Amino acid sequence: MSKETPHIVGLGNAIVDVVAAVDTAVIDRHGLTPGGMHLVDAGAAQALFDEVGPGVRQSGGSVANSIAHLSETGVQGTYLGKVADDDLGQTFREEMSGLSIAAPVAPSPDASTGTGRCVVLVTPDGERTMSTYLGAAVTMAPSDLAQAMPEGLDILFIEGYLWDAPQGAAVIEDAAQKAKAAGARIALTPSDAGCVERNRDVMWNFITRHVDILVGNLAEVGQLAGTEDPENAMGWAIGNVPVAAVTLHDEGSMVADATGVYRIAAAPVTKVVDTTGAGDAYASGFLGALARGGTVEEAGKRGAEMAARVLTHYGARNGAAAQAISLPAA
Template sequence: MNKPVQVIGIGNAIVDVIASIEERFLAENGVEKGIMQLIDTARAVELYSRMGPAREVSGGSAANTIAGLAALGARTAYVGKVKDDQLGAIFAHDLRAQGAGYATPLAPRDHAAETGRCMVLVTPDGERSMNTYLGVSEFLAPEDIDAAAMAGAEWIFLEGYRFDGPDSQAAFAKAIRATKSNGGRVAITLSDPFCVERHRDAFLAMIRADVDLLVANEHELCSLYLTQDLAVAMSRAEAEVPVTACTVGERGAHVLAGGERVHAPATAVRVVDATGAGDLFAAGFLHGLTGGRDWLTCARMGCLAAGEVIGHIGARPEADLRALFAAEGLG
């Protein structure tokens, strides 16, 4: 399939504010470890004032995936809402600098909300606890979706976190219709087990009707299918989705596709910051998929990309992913 764009991501447009903290900081500030919590403006200001030195890096789950794909040389674009403000300009610049297209209409300067940001608190074990102020990202709506652009994509990649928006599910539906009308395919990431709990019925309806690739970690997949048994969850996904890619942390990743099951081991690396591991797994996997690679190679690419990003602070690659792939015989 030779289309102008290989993958268009649709999801949150967030600037990550990342700080290394001690374990006790979480308890002292009422932060639940290892998950994403939605917060309001006041809570964002409070946490920022307490978290010490921080680094600002453009983020957003699907945006990280698209940035990774762009770094690998894929033809990509992104749809996510930011405001016409300083952080919005940073977000747009960073994506375009990676080589991804970004043309989502900006929220005006007089909009009541601001560009979204995520306070990422990283403990010494590398686990990240995310506190997200969605800001204008929450207001992604059907009018932000360019149907012609969607029709020109091989794949669209939908971010589960965006199910929390009042109009974003309608935006997803518009994007899916346009993409499917011209032979394109749909991928979705579940994003977070608590997000799945909030929107399980909507996730399942979309997955069963329209999704060609489901990307999840073991906790998200088990949450989706209301089971604590990963084998049961994978079997249910296998019956409903053409391709499922399920990550299992330090044990690597499973791929279920057309009756075939493969497993790829994780890349051995010292975990510095787990932020973005799933996002970059999706980038590596989609890179292999759009390049016509076999399932094991796709999964190995995903694990290698995830391994790169957890080896440093921040959710976007710093090393040359193409060189890393070539060194492993995946170029």
Template sequence: MTDTRLDVLCIGNAIVDVIAVADEGFLVAEGLDKGSMRLIDADEATRLYGKMGPGREISGGSAGNTAAGIAMLGARAGFVGQVANDQLGEVYAHDIRSIGVEFTTPFRDSGDVPTARCLILVTPDAQRTMNTFLGAAQHLDTARLDEAQVKDAAILYLEGYLWDPETPRAAMERAIEVAHAAGRRVAFTLSDSFCVDRHRDGFLKLIDDKKVDILFANEAEIISLSGSDDFDAAIASIAPRVPLLVVTRSEKGAVAVQNGQRVDVPAEPVAQIVDTTGAGDLFAAGFLTGIAQHRSLEDSLRIGAIAAAEVISLYGARPEADLKAMVAQKLG
């Protein structure tokens, strides 16, 4: 494999996160299930935003968060996602570029569909309830894909959330073809159990067609994908079908299986869990950074755990501490 300009290129929903604190009463009054994620339309996004308390706006989306974490860890990251030529689109582009992520996807005319946003309500118990308007994000098409950029990345990372709409799914399928033709690796995250429930057959076909080299999941997602109620049985079912399987287990740590070798690491200690937004995204960032740096499976898992622990200790999906320094201090 030749040298590459980027360590990881992430493709996903380009969403501006608007994060605000809310109490249980607000969720009840709005008929929201705590800890859930729902898709909303433009009218509901406007209505709910008007009722939320003061919020912070930051570039988000699952793969966008991962790209940001990779850059913060000192690796070379790029991101592909669709925003509109509007105020939130400018916010997204400026924010993600400011932390060192390469973002060159052309803006979409904002005349028809605005930039996506996720209204995140965080309750005192650190649970986040997400209300997502996908907007322009679901209109990423193959014409917006820079194939040279895909070829220039050692790892292509794709999020399952973007598998729903046909247009971006086609763009991701093309990106997989380009990456593999260039000798690159493809990583895929299942994103959420509801994604697995809707696309189980499609995800399994991706895996069985050898289009995924690194599969990320959490405990609930891998159980759903396998159809088993038992975690170890789920691992045993899926691991032989993919070159590298990585599964997070919240406070129980994380597992990686490669060529029949299983490695488990514990979760990093956290003084106080404030907001779990982005935990899985930052774990993937840490693990992929470790792989890009040719570290062992155990060290890569530990970097993921360090990044995830840091992000859940504050509001939002962007760590505020120097992740690169933290990793150097703990792992060298």
């Protein structure tokens, strides 16, 4: 474990977000589920992009966003994810570098695969619907971690979406073993209820063997637990891991550890502009506070504060670039 500045390493799919404001007809026309995350092939991704236009581009990926937010917390961050050796990949690496976030995984030399990209469609109600082409992200293999995994870290934060990749399970297991050997805690976000459904058995097995901290929304954790009830979902979570956080949208969150279960109110927001990345920001605040030695209740409050900031603008990240995004209502 690191002895001075806490260090959190994130492991996930490296992608570039293209955010666009649309009306609900676009969601229907492309057969998408409002508020969902859809994995698509290169052709479908291009067809959607051609309709919605260039939008606004920002580096993304669920855990990548969480690690990027660490630049606001004083916690050191490293991100492990694979991009292609192309323009989007260069953009991703440069943006991480600008936040003082190390991104040591070597890019894929196969430019034909391309860096992963996610078209984020924002409807007038602030809901986001994601259509994702993973590209080079799914080519990450355990060998990519051989030189990239830092020796000193306090928390390894893993993205559930990785289990959708051909070598994802092997990458996750290898990273967890390396982190455990370094004395780090393992944190997991299930990523999406659909991801849980696709990978329930392997995810559940990994949780029971490795996970110290589980962070997810009610739909995700409820899918794991087989319930839609918040208390029952939290009961399942804290019965399987030492620390858990279950976010409840505008009703705040529930957090728990051995000291008990705590209700955390949502931080006030004047107007919700875009929900993209709110959960990622919450996870960053929650894990950052834990890494600094805060209580689970303090961590929940910090997560709520960081999530609230993201809700007030388009895009999943704060800072000058995010604040500059100004898309008209559809």
